Amino acid sequence: MIGKVEVKPLPKVDLPPLRQVGRPLRRVDALGKAVGSTVYAADFSMPNMLHAKVLRSPVPSGRIVGLNVDRARSIPGVACVLTARDLPGAKLSTDMPGQTGRKERAGSAAPVLARDVVRFQGEPIALVAAEMEEIAEEAIGAIELEMEETPGVFDPEEALKPGAPKVYGDDNVVARWKIRKGDVEKGMAEADLIVENTFRMPFVEHAYLEPEAGVAWVDDQGVINIRVCTQVVEHFRSVAKALGIPQNKVRIRGTMVGGGFGGKEDVTVEIFLALLARETGRPVKLVYTREESFVAQSKRHPFVITHRTGVKRDGRITAAKIDMIADSGAYPYLTPYVLLYATAMATGPYRIENVSVDSVAAATNQPFTSAFRGFGGPQAALAYEQQMDEIAKAVGLDPLTVRRANYLRRGDETATGQRIASEVWLEETVTRAIAGLGEPTPSSKTRKVGRGFASYFQSYGRITWFHDTSRAWVGLELDGTATIRCGVPDIGAGQANSLCQIASELLGVPLERVTVYATDSAVTPLAGTSTATRQLYMSGHAVHKAASAVRKNLLDRAAVHFGVGPDAVDLADGRAFVKGDESRSIGLDELASPCAADGIPLSTLALFTAPFTDGIDPETGQGDIWPDFTFGAQAVEVAVDIETGQVEVLKSVACHDVGRAINPAAVRGQIIGGSHQGLGYALMEEYIVKDGITQTPSLAEYLVPTSCDFPATEAIILESGSGVGPFGAKGIGEPALTPAAPAVANAVADAIGIRIHEVPITPERVLAAMKRGARWRG
Amino acid sequence: MDERTIRLKINGREREVSLPPNVTLLRVLRDLGYVDVKNGCEKGDCGACAVLLDGKLVNSCLVLAWQADGREILTASGLGSIEHPHPIQEAFADTGAVQCGYCTPGMIMATKALLDVNPDPSEEEIREAISGNLCRCTGYAQIVEAVAEAARRIAGGGDSG
Amino acid sequence: MTLPKFELHRPESLDEALDILASSPGAVPIAGGTALIVDMRGRRLSPPVLVDIGLIDRLSGVRIEGGEVVIGAATTIAEIKESDLIAQHSPLLSEACGLFASPSVRNRATIGGNIAYASPAADTAPPLLALDASVELASASGRRTVPIDRFFLGVRRTERRDDELITAIRFPIPAEGTEGRFRKLGLRRADAISVVSAAVSIGPPADGGRRVRIALGAVAPTPIRARRAEEALSAGPIDEGAILAAAEAAASEASPVSDLRGSDWYRREAIRALVRRLLRPVVEGRSDG
Numbered sequence A: 001m002i003g004k005v006e007v008k009p010l011p012k013v014d015l016p017p018l019r020q021v022g023r024p025l026r027r028v029d030a031l032g033k034a035v036g037s038t039v040y041a042a043d044f045s046m047p048n049m050l051h052a053k054v055l056r057s058p059v060p061s062g063r064i065v066g067l068n069v070d071r072a073r074s075i076p077g078v079a080c081v082l083t084a085r086d087l088p089g090a091k092l093s094t095d096m097p098g099q100t101g102r103k104e105r106a107g108s109a110a111p112v113l114a115r116d117v118v119r120f121q122g123e124p125i126a127l128v129a130a131e132m133e134e135i136a137e138e139a140i141g142a143i144e145l146e147m148e149e150t151p152g153v154f155d156p157e158e159a160l161k162p163g164a165p166k167v168y169g170d171d172n173v174v175a176r177w178k179i180r181k182g183d184v185e186k187g188m189a190e191a192d193l194i195v196e197n198t199f200r201m202p203f204v205e206h207a208y209l210e211p212e213a214g215v216a217w218v219d220d221q222g223v224i225n226i227r228v229c230t231q232v233v234e235h236f237r238s239v240a241k242a243l244g245i246p247q248n249k250v251r252i253r254g255t256m257v258g259g260g261f262g263g264k265e266d267v268t269v270e271i272f273l274a275l276l277a278r279e280t281g282r283p284v285k286l287v288y289t290r291e292e293s294f295v296a297q298s299k300r301h302p303f304v305i306t307h308r309t310g311v312k313r314d315g316r317i318t319a320a321k322i323d324m325i326a327d328s329g330a331y332p333y334l335t336p337y338v339l340l341y342a343t344a345m346a347t348g349p350y351r352i353e354n355v356s357v358d359s360v361a362a363a364t365n366q367p368f369t370s371a372f373r374g375f376g377g378p379q380a381a382l383a384y385e386q387q388m389d390e391i392a393k394a395v396g397l398d399p400l401t402v403r404r405a406n407y408l409r410r411g412d413e414t415a416t417g418q419r420i421a422s423e424v425w426l427e428e429t430v431t432r433a434i435a436g437l438g439e440p441t442p443s444s445k446t447r448k449v450g451r452g453f454a455s456y457f458q459s460y461g462r463i464t465w466f467h468d469t470s471r472a473w474v475g476l477e478l479d480g481t482a483t484i485r486c487g488v489p490d491i492g493a494g495q496a497n498s499l500c501q502i503a504s505e506l507l508g509v510p511l512e513r514v515t516v517y518a519t520d521s522a523v524t525p526l527a528g529t530s531t532a533t534r535q536l537y538m539s540g541h542a543v544h545k546a547a548s549a550v551r552k553n554l555l556d557r558a559a560v561h562f563g564v565g566p567d568a569v570d571l572a573d574g575r576a577f578v579k580g581d582e583s584r585s586i587g588l589d590e591l592a593s594p595c596a597a598d599g600i601p602l603s604t605l606a607l608f609t610a611p612f613t614d615g616i617d618p619e620t621g622q623g624d625i626w627p628d629f630t631f632g633a634q635a636v637e638v639a640v641d642i643e644t645g646q647v648e649v650l651k652s653v654a655c656h657d658v659g660r661a662i663n664p665a666a667v668r669g670q671i672i673g674g675s676h677q678g679l680g681y682a683l684m685e686e687y688i689v690k691d692g693i694t695q696t697p698s699l700a701e702y703l704v705p706t707s708c709d710f711p712a713t714e715a716i717i718l719e720s721g722s723g724v725g726p727f728g729a730k731g732i733g734e735p736a737l738t739p740a741a742p743a744v745a746n747a748v749a750d751a752i753g754i755r756i757h758e759v760p761i762t763p764e765r766v767l768a769a770m771k772r773g774a775r776w777r778g
Numbered sequence B: 001m002d003e004r005t006i007r008l009k010i011n012g013r014e015r016e017v018s019l020p021p022n023v024t025l026l027r028v029l030r031d032l033g034y035v036d037v038k039n040g041c042e043k044g045d046c047g048a049c050a051v052l053l054d055g056k057l058v059n060s061c062l063v064l065a066w067q068a069d070g071r072e073i074l075t076a077s078g079l080g081s082i083e084h085p086h087p088i089q090e091a092f093a094d095t096g097a098v099q100c101g102y103c104t105p106g107m108i109m110a111t112k113a114l115l116d117v118n119p120d121p122s123e124e125e126i127r128e129a130i131s132g133n134l135c136r137c138t139g140y141a142q143i144v145e146a147v148a149e150a151a152r153r154i155a156g157g158g159d160s161g
Numbered sequence C: 001m002t003l004p005k006f007e008l009h010r011p012e013s014l015d016e017a018l019d020i021l022a023s024s025p026g027a028v029p030i031a032g033g034t035a036l037i038v039d040m041r042g043r044r045l046s047p048p049v050l051v052d053i054g055l056i057d058r059l060s061g062v063r064i065e066g067g068e069v070v071i072g073a074a075t076t077i078a079e080i081k082e083s084d085l086i087a088q089h090s091p092l093l094s095e096a097c098g099l100f101a102s103p104s105v106r107n108r109a110t111i112g113g114n115i116a117y118a119s120p121a122a123d124t125a126p127p128l129l130a131l132d133a134s135v136e137l138a139s140a141s142g143r144r145t146v147p148i149d150r151f152f153l154g155v156r157r158t159e160r161r162d163d164e165l166i167t168a169i170r171f172p173i174p175a176e177g178t179e180g181r182f183r184k185l186g187l188r189r190a191d192a193i194s195v196v197s198a199a200v201s202i203g204p205p206a207d208g209g210r211r212v213r214i215a216l217g218a219v220a221p222t223p224i225r226a227r228r229a230e231e232a233l234s235a236g237p238i239d240e241g242a243i244l245a246a247a248e249a250a251a252s253e254a255s256p257v258s259d260l261r262g263s264d265w266y267r268r269e270a271i272r273a274l275v276r277r278l279l280r281p282v283v284e285g286r287s288d289g
């Protein structure tokens, strides 16, 4: 069990004092949601609206030999039935969504509707729109679908063998990456010991509470409007492309999203709705059932990761050779990028001179895999952090000593040769997480207590060679209220609220007097996707930039009013005032009128561009990939019931350097919520697929944690002020999840003295491992 | 399948609707415009559709509308509004218990059901009372805090509902 | 997703309900609907006629009648959990109802529905088996009472004829000094179907031994009594050796399947653990252990 750690005081950081930023204010969206007045995608209805349903493949691998929709079309109340034959060549682009500046990968598209071949259970085959939901369901049942099952492949390792059934391209390889740094052979030769382990992770379901939904209609300009819950309003381009219409004839009006976690990053209902609305000329609504949501959308990638690590007796790592195989499922979607993330983060936050990583993602007849909070980072961390504990065991040192011997420091290079510019508070976060566990809980005869922790690094912001941008418009109204227009989708993490707090800070307008218009592809400036922990960084900066410009104009005008220099004036609480003499003040409403009269702009549209880089070297993987990284750690204490195998999490403490907490309550919420998902990943969540068929089709079989499963994770928030986001913020949305699962895995191994190399660590796996262990020990 | 007119008292208002027997209470509430009652699974697994039926917490997806004939239904939007939020709703907003908000109306009804019979619940009792309401965003900690905070506010101030 | 079409009757008297069941082929009772509506939505069932028994007053409530505890079939799991009579006479049933589903489901689900549905994992079944309960059945043509250990015939199959309603579950008030407990293992700590469940009820020592009941859920096609395990404890002192023997016997009496929730191997291991854990405190709490 990890012992006591010394917690050193934090390095001194000078954070400028702020008024609105850094306060745990009530989020602007909170009360509307609490009183039930927030309207989600499935809540909209329109006059004369039709209801849609999708016919999906019951088999994971097959050929469509018959598809007759005549009977379905003839049912009274059926307005329209569409199959692949009605939309020649319609493709769904599955490459990096919302991407504007770069070319698409070749071969990354999926058919909108399957025409001849079906590659996964749930693949869409036909669409129906009818006067009532019941009629649409009946019509789906009346479609005569005849399929011939063909041999499928259900394991990525099998898929890579010669002669395997072909799901993608000639060889089922969806993506490969490699990293070559230093000389691994030499490094291994220098090692005192070589430690090798293989770790496995399953499919995981996002299980956001809100199933995918939307309503579409064609307006009087011939524009197809789609009201939908999405993380990406820029999908209007994909919709236009699939329908073969101009991009300015599609408008995505995003709604508040009832949870996304990456699962609403890909296109969901948009294209189906657009096709049906165009075809019928009527508003159409499509809402997935929970079961449909499960089979229709992506999962977290299963991975098999093998680490071979050369290590000195003192714990220093001399070389790392890492192999990764990921399951892409039937179509590529974001797999190449998820694989890149896992590859580039494979070594963990450690300084290793000699590194070789080979990763491959293979297509199978399984659910397709794509973005999920952490985007490959959590799988990488489950492997590297368990490996660190195994290394410690092998060299006979405690796990913290081994990590300390290898931790990255500010200015060091990652495995891909990217220099880390921000603070690297690994020591600071890990000691606080461990110390937070307090006194150990004693074990009993049948309840073994163990402790584990994990450090991690995780990028925030998009891959820099995507040339990411965001835009925001900020304006002061004549009554002193403020308006933000920014296309950011709010997926529940408080994306919109953070922007309000930033504008509120800079304009001196109280938070409740700021209104934000978000997530509309036609009327709010495009902000890019709510993914990759990028919105605070990107759109936060865009709002900062726009609000700063307005602020400057206000200060200048106020300075004239007071007859002082602009530096002598400040804005707060809805007023401009002379610093140090707040009796000399003027309300922003009073200030706005002369500005307007003088023609001084009270609004600005700003563009923020992330640093642009070129791609990495394909042979060595060397190059910059992300704007920056978040660092942190989590420690947990578990009790393992050695008779039932049940694992109880007793304590959980997470410590992250978030750079600057724009809203500490929201940051805490991200940390606790992310941690909770990670604990579920470690102990209970597995989307089970057998021969391509989902075995966990609903929330009755796919169990997500309830309020009784885990204790609250204590969130320790550190602020180094060194991030590249506004006010020195880093990102926390995805990082919050990453260290939880490996910390639990390490704690269980500590408790029972046996490593279980796969998650979830179910009671049955614990008991089986203990039986095996007992046999080996004799 | 015959239709029948049933009477529901929803959030204090009498409503009459004619419908066949195979319609759930969830469906009829949403069709009548009470879209604060959410559909997350339609089979009792998530609690997003939770309402009070004659004061008791139920999943409206597992009640046939006819079975609610003549009975009282309370939903989150009947508990309070933006202008006049119920202390439970205020407490949820203030403690960071609301992220995506999709579980929130159901959570709030589970909280109301709890506090109606147990005005000063322990953490364990709170966790148990919301155990049928899944939340994927928050990890529940701030929700548990919100329920405790709501209990304090109601004890300190007078429950409007 | 909508429900299949059906006719719905809502009789206010038992006789009326029984008449409809007798005269409408394919008619099926609906109580809380927490099992039936789920199955209908999933198109596993589409009965043409449903008979809602929720308006029949006489079918719900807990009462004492001639030395027996009588629970109306339409009594909800929540009502049983809260019932003082049940807590007093059969705390193991209170425990089982406390661990059942979630609060909102408990407010609808009924004990009659739980027994009639006959899932191997039905959580009220092991306590009722341990309490020597019997099931009261009524039809338009008569009434009968079936001991619960003869009621379950297989997965979702029971002694009940299609035209019969369960009207009540009854069991003798356990003798003074009887101890009973229930436990279940699920894949999460709340709102989980049992991977295995177990109930024990042990009477006070008497001439010629003591009354011992051990019942298991989710380890065979029906909830079962582990009779050999019971025998291991019915005579002689209940010491650690006897407890281990009983746990072993219980595991061997089970015939679990492997499914999503657990393998047969794991279920047997879990039974051993559960039975040991149920017995130890029962023994510790009394003088003869």
Ligand SMILES: Cc1cc2nc3c(=O)[nH]c(=O)nc-3n(C[C@H](O)[C@H](O)[C@H](O)COP(=O)(O)OP(=O)(O)OC[C@H]3O[C@@H](n4cnc5c(N)ncnc54)[C@H](O)[C@@H]3O)c2cc1C
Pocket: B043, B044, B045, C028, C029, C030, C031, C032, C033, C034, C035, C036, C037, C038, C053, C073, C074, C099, C100, C101, C102, C105, C108, C109, C110, C111, C112, C113, C114, C115, C116, C117, C121, C122, C123, C124, C160, C164, C165, C166, C167, C191, C192, C193, C194
């Ligand atoms: C989310 C969820 C969680 C659950 N968790 C659990 C759990 O933890 N443990 C557990 O045991 N079960 C659980 N269940 C299953 C279900 O709730 C129970 O089996 C419940 O007791 C069924 O009772 P009901 O009144 O709802 O039955 P209904 O759904 O109304 O009926 C079920 C069956 O019983 C028949 N029936 C009902 N009443 C009578 C009667 N009086 N006479 C004759 N036949 C009758 C019906 O015809 C039907 O075939 C869960 C269900 C859900 C949806």
Ligand code: FES
Pocket: B038, B039, B040, B041, B042, B043, B044, B045, B046, B047, B048, B049, B050, B059, B060, B061, B062
């Ligand atoms: S929608 Fe009713 S419980 Fe999920």
Ligand code: FES
Pocket: A209, A258, A259, A492, B097, B098, B099, B100, B101, B102, B103, B104, B134, B135, B136, B137, B138
């Ligand atoms: S806040 Fe998103 S599900 Fe609870």
